[in-house]
Amino acid sequence: MLVEDAGATANKAGVGDDVHSVLLYQLVPATEGGSVPGRKGGGAIGMTQLSVPAAGPAKGSPKRIEVRGLTKIFGSGAEEALALASQGASRAEILDKANVVVAVHDVSFSVEQGEIFVVVGLSGSGKSTLVRCLNRLHEPSAGSIEIDGEDIVGADEESLRALRLNKVAMVFQHFALLPHRTVAENVEYGLKMRGLDKTERRRKALDVLKSVGLAAWADQLPSALSGGMQQRVGLARALALDPEILLMDEPFSALDPLIRRDMQQELLELQRRYRTTIIFITHDLNEALTLGDRVAVMKDGRFVQVGRPAQIVSAPADDYVANFIRDIDRGRVLPVSSASVTAAATAKAGTSVAFAHQTLKATEGQAIVVVDADGRPLGLATRGDIQDSPGDMPVENHMRRDFVAVEAASSLFSLCQRMKEPLPAVVLDKSGRAIGLIDALSVMSAIGGSSASEGRA
Amino acid sequence: MASEDVSRIMQIADYLRPSHFGYLPLDAWIESAVKGWLVPLFRPFFRTLQWPIEQVLSGLQALFLSVPFIVVLVLAGLGAWRAAGRGVALFTIVSLFLLDWIGVWNETMVTLAMIVTSVVFCIVLGIPLGIAAARSERTAAVLRPVLDIMQTIPSFVYLVPIVMLFGVGMVPAVIATIIFALPPLIRLTNLGIRQVQGDLVEAGRAFGSTPRQILWEIQLPLAMRTIMAGVNQTLMLALSMAVIGALIGAGGLGLTVYTGLGRLNVGYAAVGGLGIVLMAIILDRVTQALGEKGFVSSRRRKPAAAAEKRKSGAADAGKAETTLKSV
Numbered sequence: 001m002l003v004e005d006a007g008a009t010a011n012k013a014g015v016g017d018d019v020h021s022v023l024l025y026q027l028v029p030a031t032e033g034g035s036v037p038g039r040k041g042g043g044a045i046g047m048t049q050l051s052v053p054a055a056g057p058a059k060g061s062p063k064r065i066e067v068r069g070l071t072k073i074f075g076s077g078a079e080e081a082l083a084l085a086s087q088g089a090s091r092a093e094i095l096d097k098a099n100v101v102v103a104v105h106d107v108s109f110s111v112e113q114g115e116i117f118v119v120v121g122l123s124g125s126g127k128s129t130l131v132r133c134l135n136r137l138h139e140p141s142a143g144s145i146e147i148d149g150e151d152i153v154g155a156d157e158e159s160l161r162a163l164r165l166n167k168v169a170m171v172f173q174h175f176a177l178l179p180h181r182t183v184a185e186n187v188e189y190g191l192k193m194r195g196l197d198k199t200e201r202r203r204k205a206l207d208v209l210k211s212v213g214l215a216a217w218a219d220q221l222p223s224a225l226s227g228g229m230q231q232r233v234g235l236a237r238a239l240a241l242d243p244e245i246l247l248m249d250e251p252f253s254a255l256d257p258l259i260r261r262d263m264q265q266e267l268l269e270l271q272r273r274y275r276t277t278i279i280f281i282t283h284d285l286n287e288a289l290t291l292g293d294r295v296a297v298m299k300d301g302r303f304v305q306v307g308r309p310a311q312i313v314s315a316p317a318d319d320y321v322a323n324f325i326r327d328i329d330r331g332r333v334l335p336v337s338s339a340s341v342t343a344a345a346t347a348k349a350g351t352s353v354a355f356a357h358q359t360l361k362a363t364e365g366q367a368i369v370v371v372d373a374d375g376r377p378l379g380l381a382t383r384g385d386i387q388d389s390p391g392d393m394p395v396e397n398h399m400r401r402d403f404v405a406v407e408a409a410s411s412l413f414s415l416c417q418r419m420k421e422p423l424p425a426v427v428l429d430k431s432g433r434a435i436g437l438i439d440a441l442s443v444m445s446a447i448g449g450s451s452a453s454e455g456r457a
Numbered sequence: 458m459a460s461e462d463v464s465r466i467m468q469i470a471d472y473l474r475p476s477h478f479g480y481l482p483l484d485a486w487i488e489s490a491v492k493g494w495l496v497p498l499f500r501p502f503f504r505t506l507q508w509p510i511e512q513v514l515s516g517l518q519a520l521f522l523s524v525p526f527i528v529v530l531v532l533a534g535l536g537a538w539r540a541a542g543r544g545v546a547l548f549t550i551v552s553l554f555l556l557d558w559i560g561v562w563n564e565t566m567v568t569l570a571m572i573v574t575s576v577v578f579c580i581v582l583g584i585p586l587g588i589a590a591a592r593s594e595r596t597a598a599v600l601r602p603v604l605d606i607m608q609t610i611p612s613f614v615y616l617v618p619i620v621m622l623f624g625v626g627m628v629p630a631v632i633a634t635i636i637f638a639l640p641p642l643i644r645l646t647n648l649g650i651r652q653v654q655g656d657l658v659e660a661g662r663a664f665g666s667t668p669r670q671i672l673w674e675i676q677l678p679l680a681m682r683t684i685m686a687g688v689n690q691t692l693m694l695a696l697s698m699a700v701i702g703a704l705i706g707a708g709g710l711g712l713t714v715y716t717g718l719g720r721l722n723v724g725y726a727a728v729g730g731l732g733i734v735l736m737a738i739i740l741d742r743v744t745q746a747l748g749e750k751g752f753v754s755s756r757r758r759k760p761a762a763a764a765e766k767r768k769s770g771a772a773d774a775g776k777a778e779t780t781l782k783s784v
Contacts, residue, residue, distance in 0.1 A: 137659055137662055
């Protein structure tokens with residue numbers, strides 16, 4: 001049967017069938033015995049049906065940033081260009097007719113508390129302009145931006161300053177550290193602007209520097225540091241303000257690949273600790289998919305697609321996105337749940353072999369998962385294991401204990417490393433209950449992208 | 458073509474000259490505008506402008522002339538040593554010694570007072586104007602032709618109205634020097650601030666700085682080297698005005714040269730000229746060294762720095778300078 005979040009199941013699937021299965025599940029501990037899978041025939045469950053809570057913010061987190069219809073036009077004659085833009089003219093047409101560049105074109109999105117929202121696009125797609133509109137380093141030409149319900153576009157100088165000092169900090173691509181100030185003084189910069197006295201901000205700066213591992217460098221000039229270290233200082237300068245929202249404009253693009261990967265992991269670590277809301281700009285799709293809770297693909301000033309990394313990879317919105325993700329390492333991005341997971345027949349420990357065999361035959365599955373009272377897998381029994389065994393023996397005497405179990409949300413890549421042929425792997429939900437089986441073939445086809453190409457065709 | 462044809466053509470061509478029809482009396486107009494309007498109306502105003510310059514100049518001159526030779530020698534040597542190292546210090550001491558020996562010490566001090574006064578006023582006027590030009594395209598657009606005129610117009614041309622408005626003497630000479638020496642400082646201040654990397658200014662804004670804070674915390678410190686180059690240029694130009702200033706009553710080494718010229722006394726003129734050259738070299742080396750060091754030197758002095766750390770610090774400073782240069 002399907003072991004899922006009751007609420008999620010009811011949300012996602014046809015009510016009658018699944019409510020039935022949920023009820024069945026609830027009865028299992030009392031009645032002792034096997035159960036038939038919730039879905040007749042035990043067919044493949046696509047990612048969209050299998051609701052696995054992905055990493056990221058819980059549902060219903062408050063919206064921190066709400067952007068509607070944001071447009072930014074560079075050059076004079078913005079009115080004409082705006083009119084053209086609202087008529088649906090393309091960027092090239094507007095450049096041709098009005099001789100202005102539409103950097104950001106009618107972009108709307110919202111970001112929730114604690115989310116990492118990644119905007120990915122090629123250079124010139126307008127992503128850096130977009131992030132600069134959020135704290136009004138660039139003045140938006142049209143549209144609205146709200147941060148915690150506060151209007152940013154209409155904010156006066158004073159409240160804008162308060163926003164930048166207290167809520168929204170920024171990290172820059174080329175670090176933007178002051179070369180004439182020491183590392184500690186650079187980190188202190190925002191605090192100095194806040195008006196903190198010298199000892200106070202020095203203490204805070206050293207704290208933050210310690211957390212990024214640069215306390216020993218406090219009195220050096222930035223030029224004495226390597227690129228990766230300089231960007232840590234840039235990050236520390238932002239973190240020193242305890243920002244609720246962090247804007248990161250290609251922060252790791254100038255770093256070499258190894259350092260970049262370390263920094264990405266550190267950022268995820270920091271984000272886990274502080275639950276900061278992050279808007280992250282990058283041109284590196286792998287980076288976007290690694291870091292993002294949600295990813296927006298930007299092209300010519302517009303969002304082409306917004307979605308969770310797995311959604312973008314498994315269901316690209318158009319040819320541009322499909323082309324963009326072609327070289328992506330799908331195995332690392334896609335969760336196990338995106339491959340075709342077969343709903344597993346389960347048998348409670350203590351069930352007789354005969355009953356288990358009967359259940360297995362009814363579902364036409366290749367193996368049955370033996371579970372404990374909480375639905376956690378204890379072992380796996382294939383047809384061959386049980387069809388010739390005496391029917392009155394408990395099933396656990398004939399099951400294999402060296403099976404592979406994997407959480408639905410973990411990456412296909414992590415499963416590849418452990419999978420044992422010919423046995424399928426048991427797919428678990430977040431609480432460790434068995435929800436299905438996956439075989440090597442489905443893993444391979446998911447990584448190979450066959451489902452994606454079918455979807456496009 | 459016959460020769461009379463050519464002369465006819467030339468004649469016709471001559472008819473096309475405006476001077477054939479008449480004469481635009483621009484010189485008379487300017488003459489009457491300055492004499493009949495500018496001078497009588499604004500002379501009191503210009504006279505009051507003189508006052509602060511007069512105060513600074515006479516103060517400095519009295520100071521330089523009253524300090525004993527040996528004190529000036531030691532202080533100048535020490536200053537040059539701190540700023541520019543041993544070589545320049547040695548050169549400074551030898552030069553000053555020589556200047557006294559060849560009998561132009563007092564003239565040197567008078568000229569120094571004049572130069573310093575001019576440069577002080579150039580800094581007071583030029584750096585704010587340069588900042589204003591850097592922050593507003595409109596100001597820059599207005600200033601640019603003014604600076605072009607100031608730099609291209611021969612200084613002899615404005616000596617006449619200056620004499621009319623301010624009279625003759627040291628102060629009018631200082632004013633002429635300021636007009637002559639001011640433009641590069643404004644230009645280089647403007648340039649220095651505009652050259653500060655955009656993302657640094659952006660970072661300043663992103664961290665909640667006001668424009669004033671960005672100016673003081675980011676732009677001016679980073680533009681300091683360029684501004685110091687402007688100060689250096691201004692100083693050199695001011696020195697080159699020393700002789701011209703003598704035409705309208707300035708004293709000092711310029712007057713020595715001018716007198717030598719008037720009397721066709723080569724030796725006298727050469728002594729004055731040597732004085733100016735030696736002063737120029739000293740002042741140039743010292744201000745250049747100050748500009749090179751810029752902000753970095755003061756930043757490197759951290760308390761309780763061990764000898765080793767100081768060494769690495771020096772290396773860092775060097776690196777910082779090279780990055781700055783590449784910027």
